[in-house]
Amino acid sequence: NAGVTQTPKFQVLKTGQSMTLQCAQDMNHNSMYWYRQDPGMGLRLIYYSASEGTTDKGEVPNGYNVSRLNKREFSLRLESAAPSQTSVYFCASRGSGTSSYNEQFFGPGTRLTVL
C-alpha cells in the first residue's frame, strides 16, 4: 500500500516548455487535489477532482490543466511553463467516508524550477 505517489520528484524546465506531473493513489479515494506550496504562503489549491470524470478549478488554476484519468490517477499539466510556476507541487487524496473528519493524504511532492 504505497498511499499517494508522485513523479517526478524533481524537474527543471526552461520557460515555454511543457510537462505533466503524475499522481496516483491506491486507497480507493474519490477526491484528489493538486496544490502548490511557495515560501511564506500556505498550500494553495490549483485544481481538484471530486470523483472520476470531474475536475474543478481551485484558487490558482491559471497556467495549468488537469486530467482525472481514472479513479487512481490525477495528472497536472503545464502547457507553457513560466518562472512564476517555480514551486513545490503536492498531490493529495481524501477519504470517501461519511465522517466530516476525512483527512487528506499527501504525496511526496515534485520540486519544479522554471528557468
Added chain:
Amino acid sequence: RKEVEQDPGPFNVPEGATVAFNCTYSNSASQSFFWYRQDCRKEPKLLMSVYSSGNEDGRFTAQLNRASQYISLLIRDSKLSDSATYLCVVNDRTYKYIFGTGTRLKVLA
C-alpha cells in the same frame, strides 16, 4: 484578513518544555479542523484532528474554541524530533481545505 492565520515563529524551546500554538480562522461555517506536521522539504502529514470537545494524543493536546474561532495545539515534554512546521487546516465540509502558512518549531538540546 487571511482565512486561516498562524504565527510563523520560529518558536525556539528547550527539550522538555511545553509549547502552544494558536490558529485563528475567519469562516464561521468551518466544520472540521486539523493539525498537520511538515518536515523540511517533505509532504504534510496529519498530526491530529481537532474535535469540539478537545482531544489528546500522547504529548499532544488539541482544543477548539468556536466562539472565538481558533484552535490550539499544546505539545508537552518537547523532543528534538518535534522540530518541524505545524500547519493548521480548516474545512467547511466541502472540497475546500484552507491551510495556514504554518508555525515553525525548533526544539533545542
